[in-house]
Amino acid sequence: MAIAQEHVQLEKLNAMDPESLLVWAWENHGARAGIFTSFQNTGCVITDMAARVAPGLRVITVDTLRLPDETYAFMDTVERHYGMTIERFQPDPERLKRMLEQHGEYLFFDSKPKQEFCCKIRKVEPNQRALRTVDVWITGLRRDQSESRKEVAKVSVVMQEERSIIKIAPLVDWTEEDVRRYIEENDVPYNPLYDMGYTSIGCKICTTPTLSWEDKRAGRWRWFNHTHEGGGAAKECGIHVGGSGI
Ligand code: SF4
Secondary structure: HHHHHHHHHHHHHHHHHHHHHHHHHHHHHHHEEEOOOOHHHHHHHHHHHHHHHHHEEEEEEEEOOOOOOOHHHHHHHHHHHOOOOOEEEEOHHHHHHHHHHOOOOOOHHOOHHHHHHHHHHHHHHHHHHOOOOOOOOOOOHHHHHHHHOOOOOOOOEEEEEEEEEEEOOOOOOOOOOHHHHHHHHOOOOOOHHHHOOOOOOOOOOOOOOOOOOOOOOHHHHHHHHHOOOOOOHOOOOOOOHHHHHO
């Protein structure tokens, strides 16, 4: 189905429940649709729903090669639990090697631009490569995750490298409590880092546990919190900023 026609359907899609959206993506776009997840709780719920209602849907992740050991072990658990293979997109080896030679492994401590450069090489570029393989990008974004995500649309058309693709956040209006309840009631496997105080999960060192009164993404790049560079969009890695990029 042409992307232009999909515009007409946006209103209809926005009214659908999460499972119907997954079925629609699979039935209308097949292998050109994919669930992009970093295996945080919302992505785990979407993966579980898809395993029941649209088991052919691809499950795609960006492996930055700096994920916590717990996350690598958890991905193996997910594959075993659902009998699926997760597609892992990693940084380009040459670009990664050049970055490490020029700036070292821990460049993200030096400045916000260097952290963004690291995210670009390790996350954004592999994610863009993965996005070239889909017309429907299914994400685990929720409006209650941070200030910068309050306006996220459930279904939208976004430009990706001069190409329109459909971006779907099936659980956009779910609360953290809704997600937790689904996980408990359906016995969904979840990343053990949540039981260690994490409320957002990314690369090791760059992501830390949070306190109960903090923003869910406050644990990201904490060393920037006390400068003008911290907070808001600064807690985004670039993938979901400006519709361009998990
Ligand atoms: S979160 Fe940290 S290690 Fe991971 S890509 Fe970004 S700066 Fe690099």
